[in-house]
Amino acid sequence: MRKKINKNRYGFILFLLSMLLILSVGVFSTIGTANISVIDTFKIVGSKIPIIKNYIDISYIEKSYETIIWSIRLPRVFLGILVGASLSMAGAAFQGMFKNPMADPYVIGISSGAALGATIAIIIKADVSFLNMSTISLFAFIGALVSVMAVYNIARIKNRVPITTLLLSGIAVGQFLTAIMSFLMVIYNKDMTKIIYWTLGSLSGKGWEPLLKIFLPTIISMILINFFSRDLNIMLTGEESAQSLGVEVEKTKVYILLLGTFMTSMAVSVSGIIGFVGLIIPHIVRLILGPDHRILLPASALIGGIFMIFTDTIARTIISPVEIPVGIITAIFGGPFFIYLLRTKKKSI
16 A cells, blocks of 8 residues: 555655656746747647647748757757756655765766767777767767776775775776866867867757667666666665675676666766766755665656756856856756755764
């Protein structure tokens, strides 16, 4: 009975968050130099959907407004949702797996590895594709995978991975890879503008193409990582206890690391390094909804998407027409939050 009540409650919460996300798409798509209403935005979107478009009149809306919404703002908002959802869900899974609220793709060096991989792809101008993934996405995944393998092996003591060692290893490897990226920027200064874009993080100038390239692999990864929600719940009781209950702990860690790394690399390949999203959002969701990963993972994805398009709207409008990289805005939110977590952990010792 209690399980059924929980399922109903979780379903209701996810429904509300989904509605909030849809509303956020309409609201944040309208904010900008061109004054376009939320209703007109939804009408423009509806006019592109088969069957529904026959019942929607947008003849009174200027063509320039239609172009702004459909070709510029909307793909950027959807891309922001996908990036925010990926980073937040990966962060939630990592925090649950390591039982530490400070674990996220940025802190443990995955984002830096993905950005270095993307940088190398830009410099060598490689033209390779795999399963419809772009060259930059492929190199970003390889870079992220190498980074997480390095961090995991450095941190591992026999068959265990102590959390403190993992976080310190992640920070060290992340800084090392960032230094390599900076070195490459100095040598290949003609590509410096593009590389700086990766280091600061931005959703500017993105259309439908990059969104469509990462959409399917990212969504599949999100679905797969949700299958580990039960294992993550059991692992919260302790690794020995989880093993006695039939969970293959080390194997589960590897699967979650691979899926989280892949999701992060897909996000970084189109947006660059955007830090702290995977740190802030899962922690806040956990405080509100509790540690049950059946609700924590999908709720983190939805709220992460909302947070990302909120910060991206600030980035592109706060000193318009100049645009701030969104990674700077998330760092402004995330830096103080990280200090708060450190102080909280310090008091609990």
